[in-house]
Amino acid sequence: MGSVQRAMRLLEAVAGHEHGAPAKQLARETGLALPTAYHLLRTLVHEGYLRRDKGLFFLGEAAERLSSSGAQQKRRSTVVETLAHWRDAIGVPVYYAIYRDGEVEVVCVSDTPGNPAVEEWADFRETAHAHAIGQCLLSQLGEDARRDHLDRYPVQAITPYTVRDSHTLLRRLDRTRRMEPVFERQEYALGAVCAAIPITVGTAAATVAISLPVHQADRLPEATRRLQSEVGRLLGSLAISISI
Numbered sequence: 001m002g003s004v005q006r007a008m009r010l011l012e013a014v015a016g017h018e019h020g021a022p023a024k025q026l027a028r029e030t031g032l033a034l035p036t037a038y039h040l041l042r043t044l045v046h047e048g049y050l051r052r053d054k055g056l057f058f059l060g061e062a063a064e065r066l067s068s069s070g071a072q073q074k075r076r077s078t079v080v081e082t083l084a085h086w087r088d089a090i091g092v093p094v095y096y097a098i099y100r101d102g103e104v105e106v107v108c109v110s111d112t113p114g115n116p117a118v119e120e121w122a123d124f125r126e127t128a129h130a131h132a133i134g135q136c137l138l139s140q141l142g143e144d145a146r147r148d149h150l151d152r153y154p155v156q157a158i159t160p161y162t163v164r165d166s167h168t169l170l171r172r173l174d175r176t177r178r179m180e181p182v183f184e185r186q187e188y189a190l191g192a193v194c195a196a197i198p199i200t201v202g203t204a205a206a207t208v209a210i211s212l213p214v215h216q217a218d219r220l221p222e223a224t225r226r227l228q229s230e231v232g233r234l235l236g237s238l239a240i241s242i243s244i
Helices: 002-015 023-030 034-046 061-090 132-139 143-152 166-175 214-238
Strands: 050-053 056-059 094-100 103-110 182-185 192-201 204-213
Touching (some): 002 034, 002 056, 061 094, 061 214, 103 132, 132 166, 132 204, 192 214
Antiparallel strands (some): 094 204, 182 192
16 A cells, blocks of 8 residues: 555656656655655556656556546546536436547437436437437538438437428428527427537537426427527536537
């Protein structure tokens, strides 16, 4: 345990020197005997946590991977907490999804036993034409990207309310104004109505969506307006990341 603690102190000391530091300086800063510092520094270099260049020590690839992973987890926690806040404030399940590498990806869903999310009974990636999340993401793409997606995942009716063909869908998407919410009623799942709000993060398409049972459909417009207000208020600090 003592060796681990000393090694961590050395890593922290190296991290504080953007342009590298020699072993003697690191030993002095960490209060370690020079032979001990040398031994631990060599071990950390061997394991990839540090690298040595012209007598100076820098963070290595292994340490940078740990840092990147930690930052990624922090960003995901921020998204989870924010969706839970919106869920509780509005009283509806909340979804966050992105369009990445030609696929619809539902990154996070926040619901409760009293307000459950819509069950994914048909693969979300293959049925973007049918649900509000997919329609919202497709509406943010260029024409070529939309057609490419529909070539790979052709329009098919999965409920009696689903759009019937790609021509009709494309016409609907063309009529969707930029940053306008997308509403969907029982097109993906019988008994459910949904709304999705477009979010552009850099050059990528993303969306935050909500759902309600069809017998509460009259709540959907107001819930959507509240979600838009919440998103506008918190998006700057939320920093939703496409790299999640």
